[in-house]
Amino acid sequence: MAQTLTYKILQQHLVEGRLQAGQPIGIRIDQTLTQDATGTTAFLLFESMGMARVQTELSVSYVDHNLAQFGPENHNDHLYLQSIARKVGVYHSRPGNGICHQIHLERFGRPGATLLGSDSHTPTCGGLGMIAIGAGGLDVASAMGGGPFYLTCPKVIGVRLTGRLHDWVAGKDLILELLKRLTTKGNVDCVIEYFGPGTETLTVPQRATVTNMGAELGVTTSIFPSDALTERFLHAQRRGKQFQQLSADPDAPYDRLIEINLSQLAPMAACPSSPDNVLSVEEIAGRKIGQVVVGSCTNSSYTDLMIVAEVLRGRKVDPGIEFAVAPGSRQVLEMIARNGALADLIAAGARILESGCGPCIGQGFSPADNVVTLRTFNRNFAGRTGTKGDQCYLVSPETAAASAIMGEITDPRNLKEIVGIKYPQIKLPKEYLIDDSMIDPPLPPDQAGSAQVLHGPTIVVPEAASALPDSLSGQVLIKCADKVTTDHIMPAGAFLKYRSNVPEYSQYVFYMFNEKDKPTFAQRSLELKKQGIAGIVVAGESYGQGSSREHAALCPMYLGVRAVLAKSIERIHKANLINFAIVPIEFDDPADYDKIREGDHLEISDLLIAIRDKEDLQIRNRTGNVSIKGRLNLTHRDRQILLAAGLLNFAKKKAMPS
Numbered sequence: 001m002a003q004t005l006t007y008k009i010l011q012q013h014l015v016e017g018r019l020q021a022g023q024p025i026g027i028r029i030d031q032t033l034t035q036d037a038t039g040t041t042a043f044l045l046f047e048s049m050g051m052a053r054v055q056t057e058l059s060v061s062y063v064d065h066n067l068a069q070f071g072p073e074n075h076n077d078h079l080y081l082q083s084i085a086r087k088v089g090v091y092h093s094r095p096g097n098g099i100c101h102q103i104h105l106e107r108f109g110r111p112g113a114t115l116l117g118s119d120s121h122t123p124t125c126g127g128l129g130m131i132a133i134g135a136g137g138l139d140v141a142s143a144m145g146g147g148p149f150y151l152t153c154p155k156v157i158g159v160r161l162t163g164r165l166h167d168w169v170a171g172k173d174l175i176l177e178l179l180k181r182l183t184t185k186g187n188v189d190c191v192i193e194y195f196g197p198g199t200e201t202l203t204v205p206q207r208a209t210v211t212n213m214g215a216e217l218g219v220t221t222s223i224f225p226s227d228a229l230t231e232r233f234l235h236a237q238r239r240g241k242q243f244q245q246l247s248a249d250p251d252a253p254y255d256r257l258i259e260i261n262l263s264q265l266a267p268m269a270a271c272p273s274s275p276d277n278v279l280s281v282e283e284i285a286g287r288k289i290g291q292v293v294v295g296s297c298t299n300s301s302y303t304d305l306m307i308v309a310e311v312l313r314g315r316k317v318d319p320g321i322e323f324a325v326a327p328g329s330r331q332v333l334e335m336i337a338r339n340g341a342l343a344d345l346i347a348a349g350a351r352i353l354e355s356g357c358g359p360c361i362g363q364g365f366s367p368a369d370n371v372v373t374l375r376t377f378n379r380n381f382a383g384r385t386g387t388k389g390d391q392c393y394l395v396s397p398e399t400a401a402a403s404a405i406m407g408e409i410t411d412p413r414n415l416k417e418i419v420g421i422k423y424p425q426i427k428l429p430k431e432y433l434i435d436d437s438m439i440d441p442p443l444p445p446d447q448a449g450s451a452q453v454l455h456g457p458t459i460v461v462p463e464a465a466s467a468l469p470d471s472l473s474g475q476v477l478i479k480c481a482d483k484v485t486t487d488h489i490m491p492a493g494a495f496l497k498y499r500s501n502v503p504e505y506s507q508y509v510f511y512m513f514n515e516k517d518k519p520t521f522a523q524r525s526l527e528l529k530k531q532g533i534a535g536i537v538v539a540g541e542s543y544g545q546g547s548s549r550e551h552a553a554l555c556p557m558y559l560g561v562r563a564v565l566a567k568s569i570e571r572i573h574k575a576n577l578i579n580f581a582i583v584p585i586e587f588d589d590p591a592d593y594d595k596i597r598e599g600d601h602l603e604i605s606d607l608l609i610a611i612r613d614k615e616d617l618q619i620r621n622r623t624g625n626v627s628i629k630g631r632l633n634l635t636h637r638d639r640q641i642l643l644a645a646g647l648l649n650f651a652k653k654k655a656m657p658s
Ligand code: MIC
Pocket: 037, 038, 065, 118, 119, 120, 121, 134, 361, 492, 546, 547, 548, 549
């Protein structure tokens, strides 16, 4: 029977279940990646699970998020990560070497393999024809230990590409077009698979931009075929041997088919404050801007930066804007330094930031009040820049460069007419500059035993969850609207440095929603916890969109939250809630959302009985005096994890001889 590429790779890695959309499956994971902001907890949990050595073909730990180093916290984390990696068999990419997804694409990803990463943009490597999935750190820790990764067997949405992008139109514009069509809601448990003649016109870095930002659709992952262009890319990275040709069968059965003619695409922009709030650049051209930033794992490849440098060569950015460039990796930075493009950027007025996530995660470069910022990133959730009430637009490097010159949002296709710039045709290098000296290999097993692990004083080992009660009696601590992201639940930016200290970081849960003259979410939760009353979060559609950060479950757990009742919950966040023994419940009738207010007292009798094997449960709103039906959309394994009080306890129990 004809198969999609997704199912071909899943089939080869299937260890549990059947490949049928909607069914729970377990797959073998070949490679893992972690980054410092999620990885520190992941490795602490890996240690708590009692694991000595990773069992994967390859595991890499990257340091790219927390590079600001105000106070000792970040460096303590870096040293911990470096020392634990050496000991347990993991490669360690040191700070300054670049962003995890960019480096993994350059140096490690291989067609046909599976990759699990503790970062939601792990699907970037789908641009190389691999199944690359983002997950919580605890799930990645378990995969590092050789455990399968459990997921819902996805539906496959086929995107058939025809035509060819016009000059000045980028891979970014393709994914923005798709976000416009599919939005960030309602795509859970789907994979986007690109096929058709148009795929052959997109380079690997362009494909990687598309699969990277596919994360914003809320899909499990996105994938391109592995073809002659993949081979060229791998060859140029001196990894030609890892190439294998892969594609879907000609009549592959897609659950849904979308046609996109690349020749019809135009430059697009995601407007404030959601990646699916997409308009064409033409429609918003002329809006004044105060900042432009080129970078992030979406758009900071060698070709992206070369296009920007070529556009700016011999020109100056508008004096009314701040312009910054954060190269995706040291490979990119060194190459543009050696070929002179970096000098062109500096001469044009660019501020060169280090290779890392930087402003994408609010580590500096926050815009001033009421200043519009234009970025080549993937997320523009409210406040993510570090400025409350920010206005952040997401665009391609082409649009960013054109706008930087003009000081206002500018359609790059007009550059020729306005300033006489021809489209720079950037060729992919025949050979990238290879220098892996900032990637430390692990110690061989016979030397690893005595190696010391550096646990700095700011690193606090996270607690395991406590058992769920037979019946839950709790108070609604917050009632959120639709599309609440994990950035809203657990802010990053200035608070990112507390990632390895859960008691401290927990103080900032729902920080953005705290109101003046009202105790914070953390204060209210801890007060209830002292009284033995559970905390409950009520939410609308797509709760927990965005980042994979498990702190959005771990910290609420620490504060005493035991259930989330929402219209719908996103995949990674739902798994994280279960892993930390917070019960994810969906409204059977979404209209019941209106029957609950903040502060209401809810009761769920026989919670454990329901978790054991029931689909439905009754929620009594004591304050509003109404009953509401909730749904438990859980697999058998999810139920077992909840009953065992979270994945850590579940894994320990399984490891113990009965
Ligand atoms: C993000 O882009 O939001 C992050 C920061 O990379 C997160 C991970 C984290 O919160 O550490 C992600 O995408 O998963």
